Amino acid sequence: MAETVDGKKEDADYKRLQSFPLIRHTDMPEEMRVETMELCVTACEKFASNNESAAKMIKESMDKKFGSSWHVVIGEGFGFEVSHEVKNLLYMFFGGSLAVCVWKCS
Amino acid sequence: MSVSHKVGTMKSKQVSSFVMQDEEEGLDTAEGEEWMQGKTLVKPPDQLDLTEAELNEEITRVLKASNPNAPQNVVRYSFKEGCYKPIVFVDQMAIHFELEGNLVHKESDEGRRLMAKQAEVDDGGGVERPDNVAIKAAKREQKLTNQFNFNERASQTLNNTPRDISCQTEPPPRANFSATANQWEIYDFYVEELQRREKSKEKHEGQFLNKEEDKSKKKMIQAETQNDDISQLAKAVKIIERMVNQNIFDDVAQDFMYFEDASDEFRGEKGTLLPLWTFQYDKAKSLSVTALCWNHKYNDLFAVGLGSHEFTQQGGGMLLFYTLKNPSYPEFIFNTASGVMCLDIHEHLSYLVAVGLYDGCVAVYNLKKKTDQPIYNSRASSGKHTSAVMQVKWQKDDLDSNHNFISVSADGRLVSWTLVKHELVFTEIIKLPVIDTIPDDLKDVIPTVGTSLDFHKQKDYSFLVGTEHGKIHKGSKYYSSKFLEKYDAHFMNVTRVKWNPFHPDVFISCGWDWMVKIWDQTMKSPVFTFELKTSVTDVAWAPYSSTVFAAVTTDGKVHVFDLNINKYEALCQQKVVSKKTKLFNIEFNPVHPIIIVGDDRGHVTSLKLSPNLRKKPKEKKGQDLPKGPEVEIAKMEQLLSSMR
Numbered sequence: 116m117a118e119t120v121d122g123k124k125e126d127a128d129y130k131r132l133q134s135f136p137l138i139r140h141t142d143m144p145e146e147m148r149v150e151t152m153e154l155c156v157t158a159c160e161k162f163a164s165n166n167e168s169a170a171k172m173i174k175e176s177m178d179k180k181f182g183s184s185w186h187v188v189i190g191e192g193f194g195f196e197v198s199h200e201v202k203n204l205l206y207m208f209f210g211g212s213l214a215v216c217v218w219k220c221s
Numbered sequence: 222m223s224v225s226h227k228v229g230t231m232k233s234k235q236v237s238s239f240v241m242q243d244e245e246e247g248l249d250t251a252e253g254e255e256w257m258q259g260k261t262l263v264k265p266p267d268q269l270d271l272t273e274a275e276l277n278e279e280i281t282r283v284l285k286a287s288n289p290n291a292p293q294n295v296v297r298y299s300f301k302e303g304c305y306k307p308i309v310f311v312d313q314m315a316i317h318f319e320l321e322g323n324l325v326h327k328e329s330d331e332g333r334r335l336m337a338k339q340a341e342v343d344d345g346g347g348v349e350r351p352d353n354v355a356i357k358a359a360k361r362e363q364k365l366t367n368q369f370n371f372n373e374r375a376s377q378t379l380n381n382t383p384r385d386i387s388c389q390t391e392p393p394p395r396a397n398f399s400a401t402a403n404q405w406e407i408y409d410f411y412v413e414e415l416q417r418r419e420k421s422k423e424k425h426e427g428q429f430l431n432k433e434e435d436k437s438k439k440k441m442i443q444a445e446t447q448n449d450d451i452s453q454l455a456k457a458v459k460i461i462e463r464m465v466n467q468n469i470f471d472d473v474a475q476d477f478m479y480f481e482d483a484s485d486e487f488r489g490e491k492g493t494l495l496p497l498w499t500f501q502y503d504k505a506k507s508l509s510v511t512a513l514c515w516n517h518k519y520n521d522l523f524a525v526g527l528g529s530h531e532f533t534q535q536g537g538g539m540l541l542f543y544t545l546k547n548p549s550y551p552e553f554i555f556n557t558a559s560g561v562m563c564l565d566i567h568e569h570l571s572y573l574v575a576v577g578l579y580d581g582c583v584a585v586y587n588l589k590k591k592t593d594q595p596i597y598n599s600r601a602s603s604g605k606h607t608s609a610v611m612q613v614k615w616q617k618d619d620l621d622s623n624h625n626f627i628s629v630s631a632d633g634r635l636v637s638w639t640l641v642k643h644e645l646v647f648t649e650i651i652k653l654p655v656i657d658t659i660p661d662d663l664k665d666v667i668p669t670v671g672t673s674l675d676f677h678k679q680k681d682y683s684f685l686v687g688t689e690h691g692k693i694h695k696g697s698k699y700y701s702s703k704f705l706e707k708y709d710a711h712f713m714n715v716t717r718v719k720w721n722p723f724h725p726d727v728f729i730s731c732g733w734d735w736m737v738k739i740w741d742q743t744m745k746s747p748v749f750t751f752e753l754k755t756s757v758t759d760v761a762w763a764p765y766s767s768t769v770f771a772a773v774t775t776d777g778k779v780h781v782f783d784l785n786i787n788k789y790e791a792l793c794q795q796k797v798v799s800k801k802t803k804l805f806n807i808e809f810n811p812v813h814p815i816i817i818v819g820d821d822r823g824h825v826t827s828l829k830l831s832p833n834l835r836k837k838p839k840e841k842k843g844q845d846l847p848k849g850p851e852v853e854i855a856k857m858e859q860l861l862s863s864m865r
Contacts, residue, residue, distance in 0.1 A: 137414055140400065196399035204398055208410060214402030220395065 139214075140206045147181070151205050155215045159189065166190060173217060184221035190214060288315040427589075463546050470548060473497050477545070477815065482831040490786050492793045492833035494779060497815060498548040500525070500825040505539050510819025512564045513806040518571035520812040521545035522552065525825055528560020528579055530805070535560055540576055540586065543825065555586060555593060565626065567615045575626045575638075577610025583628050583638055583645070597645045599638065605647075606630035612674035617681065627676075629653075629686055633668030635696075651701050656690050673718045679725055687715030693730055695742065708745065711736055717760050723767035731757040737772050739784075749788065753780055759807045761816075765835065773804035773818055781834050792834055797826055 136156050141148055154176055162169035170187040177185035181203070188195065191212050197204075199218035206216045295308045325332045467474055477497050485492060505527045512526030521544050528538040538560035542553035559580040567573040572588040576595075582605055584595035599605045608631035615626045616637070625639040633653040639646045653669040673687035682698040683705075691711035694704040710718075711732030721727035727748075731737045733756040738747035755776045763769035768784040777800070781793040798804060798820050806819040814830045 137411060139410060140398070142396075190402060192403050194399070194401035196397065198395050198397050201394045201396050204396075206398070206400060208407045211411070212404055212407060214407060216400075216402070218398070 134209070134211045136207060136209045138205070138207045140204070142202050142204055144202060148205060150180070151177070151217060152207060155205075155207065155217065156209060159209055159213060159215065173215075177217065177219070181219065185217065185219050188216045286313070288313045290315060462550070466547050466549055470498060473548075477813070477829060480829065485831050485833040488833065490792055490833065492781065492831040492835075494781070494793060494795045494797060494816070494828040494830060494834075496797060497827040497829055498545065500543045500548055500551075500827070501823060502539075502541055502551055502554075505541065505823040507536065508539060508560070508823045509803075509821035510805055510823060510825060511560065511562050512576075513808045513817055513819050513825065514564050514566050515808055515810055515817075516566050516571050517568050517811060519544075520810060522571075523808070523810075523817060523825075524564055524566055524574060525551075525819060526561035526564040526576060527823055528562055530821070535579055538578060540564065540574070542588070545827070553588060555595075557584070558582075562609050563612045563628075565613045565615050567624065570624070573615070573624060575613045575615060575628075577606075577613045577628050577630070579609045581606035581608055581610060581630060581632070583610055583613060583626075585626075585640060585645070597640055597643075599645045599647070606632050606634065606636065608632040608668070608670070611670070611672050614674055614676055616676070627674070627684075629671035629674040631668070631670040631672075631689075633671060635671070635674070635686065649701075650698060651696055651704070653686060653688060653694065654704065654707075656692075672715055673730075675719050675728070677720050677725070678722055685718045685720065685728060687718040687730060687732075689714050691715055691732060691734070693718055693740075706742070708740060710738060710740075710747075713756075716756075716758050719760065719762055721767055722762050722764060727767075729760055729762065729770055731760040731772055733757070737770075737780075749784065751780075751782065751791070753778075753791075758803070758805045761807050761809050763809050763835075764811050765814075769834065771807055771809070771816060773807045775803040777802050777804055777820070779804070779807065779816070779818060779828065781830070783834065783836065786836065793831075797828060798822075798824070 136152055138148070138152065143151065155173055158169040158172045158176075162172065166189040170189045173189075174185050174187045177187070186197070191214065193214070195216060197216070197218055197220070199220050203219035204217070206214070208214055291311050291313050293311065295311055296305045297308055298304070299306045325335060327333075327336070476495060480495065482493055482495065508527035509529055510525055511528045511530065512524075514524045514526075516522040516524070523543055525541045525543065526538070527541065529535055538557040540553075540555040540557060540561055541551040543551050557576065557578055559578045559582070561576050562579050563577040565575050567575075574586045574588065575583060576586065577583050583599045585597040587596045590596065606628065610628050610630040613626050613628045615624070619625055619639060623639050623641055625637055627635060627637045627650065629635050633655075635650040635653070637648045637650050639648065653671050655667070655669050670689035671686050672689055673685075675685050677683040684696055684698070686694045686696065686704075687710070688694070691709070691713055693708040693710045693715060695706035695708070696704045708730075710730045711734045713733035715730055715732045718730040719728060721729070726742045727739060728742060729737065729739050735752050735754060735756060737751040737753060737757055737760055739749040740747045751772075753772060753774050755774045755778075757772050757774050760770060760772040763771070766783070766785070769782065771779060771781045773779050776796070777798040778794055778796045780791040782791050786792060797818060803821045804818050805821060807816055809816050814835050815827050816830065817825050817827050819825050
């Protein structure tokens with residue numbers, strides 16, 4: 116009994132501990148990176164159930180802010196290989212299970 | 222048959238009936254026989270019904286050229302005769318159809334005008350018409366207005382030749398990136414990140430080295446991501462301060478590193494001391510230097526203990542740390558409640574500093590911690606000394622790997638203090654023997670003041686204690702009741718006793734009786750004796766040679782001796798401070814050829830030893846240094862035996 120309770124606690128802990136936004140790979144400059152990360156977090160929180168809307172929001176904001184032709188992928192299980200403009204890629208994890216990949220390529 | 226037509230009118234029913242009738246009649250009469258078989262006669266409904274006789278009647282029609290519609294009775298008013306007159310000849314022309322044309326005769330005026338216009342339009346296309354010239358001539362004739370005053374001028378500016386330029390920018394560079402986003406990858410990465418953060422937290426706590434950092438460590442400053450901007454700024458400011466100091470004291474720094482007094486060659490044996498930096502601190506003006514200690518790990522950091530030697534003038538005390546890299550301000554400042562009498566820096570853990578205070582307390586400071594307070598203080602615990610602590614020395618860690626140090630104080634006790642968790646635990650080692658002149662019943666009351674303490678470098682259980690009465694006792698940590706040996710060293714206070722860093726049997730002592738004596742521990746009387754004209758307050762062995770030592774006296778002089786070169790005289794006797802300033806402490810730097818001396822004004826002066834004073838004993842190749850001096854000590858022994 117105690118073990119299952121502990122197990123549950125651990126799970127809850129892990130969820131709490133590991134839901135912070137975490138950048139996995141990026142080559143963006145510092146300011147851009149921070150802004151983009153915040154935007155992604157906002158979008159994912161706002162559209163928690165709908166990845167498409169979140170991606171749409173991110174893509175449109177990025178296009179406005181940093182120039183055209185951004186691409187956004189949000190999901191929990193996918194593999195990818197992309198060509199991106201140098202210094203315009205962000206790949207991060209969020210919420211313990213979401214992965215967001217944002218890149219620019221015109 | 223005569224048929225009359227009306228002008229341009231629609232065929233009315235009547236006309237059609239006439240026509241039909243005529244056609245019928247014509248058909249009937251001409252080809253009646255053929256048509257009679259199949260066809261029945263069609264009669265229009267309003268056909269006139271005529272009798273046979275009427276039908277056969279011949280009607281004569283006459284064609285005339287006159288217009289039947291023209292009026293035959295036109296009357297015009299004639300103004301000549303004043304009456305109306307009939308006009309006989311009436312125009313008989315009947316206009317059946319009129320259409321206005323748009324053809325213009327070539328030769329007519331209008332025709333010519335039109336053609337001229339056409340020519341102008343066609344000029345640009347290069348189409349020539351035969352009539353053009355004529356037209357132009359006509360035009361020019363029109364333009365020549367006033368031949369005398371009118372002047373036509375024309376000019377053409379130079380037009381720059383147009384050039385084509387095209388450019389293609391380089392497209393922004395691209396790179397490929399690929400990854401997989403799985404649940405397990407995400408989880409793994411998070412776990413890693415958490416571990417990394419924990420590690421960095423631990424590092425951050427233990428990493429704050431308060432000691433001076435090399436300028437190359439600036440990169441480390443940037444790597445340590447500090448949340449506190451002020452602390453980052455502080456480090457940068459510190460480095461700038463050092464740079465400014467180095468610029469100001471540039472010549473001193475150059476001397477420190479490179480200057481070798483060339484005149485030493487001409488001076489024979491004698492040497493000199495070159496004054497380098499002077500370290501002073503404003504708030505320490507009223508205090509005098511009571512202790513000096515170099516840091517073993519960071520060779521440019523040294524500690525200064527400030528207090529007062531006078532019994533009557535006791536106030537607060539200070540513990541300052543200076544570095545040679547910043548002579549104008551101390552690196553660390555600690556205020557103590559009472560004057561500092563002695564201090565020692567741990568050999569390996571150079572952030573642990575033990576101090577002994579005038580009121581008998583001992584305290585241990587941790588330089589890594591940013592607080593002003595000592596981490597251990599013997600104030601609260603019992604067993605603290607009842608009198609001023611004269612000397613403290615760190616020992617090797619005990620069996621429980623606790624740090625410990627030993628102190629000797631004016632109450633005649635040698636106490637070992639162990640740092641256990643948050644306390645200082647004291648263990649009494651030995652009590653200094655009372656001298657014989659004190660009557661028995663007062664023996665417990667009047668202690669023998671211990672003034673100096675030194676532990677053997679190699680056999681660290683063996684130690685020497687100097688007393689106020691001029692005796693030196695040799696003891697061992699294993700014997701707590703008795704001392705092993707007693708030397709009648711001086712007539713007055715023994716201010717310092719020190720083992721030779723190389724030779725295991727030799728030690729030096731100095732005292733207020735103006736003497737400096739060098740002993741062999743196996744012999745009761747000193748091997749060498751030097752008299753220095755005033756009270757000697759401190760003596761120190763040089764770390765680079767077993768036969769070099771220096772002493773300071775109350776007249777402000779530093780005396781440097783090298784027994785290898787001159788057994789009777791000092792190689793250098795130099796006054797280094799202004800008049801009436803007493804020197805109290807001297808220490809050799811373990812690495813650099815400099816010494817620091819502390820005086821009673823709270824200043825510390827650094828001096829560089831000239832080459833003559835630093836002569837290393839001649840060693841054969843492959844021989845270690847300690848062995849070298851032994852050869853000399855053996856020589857000394859021979860000398861001594863010859864002197865005996």
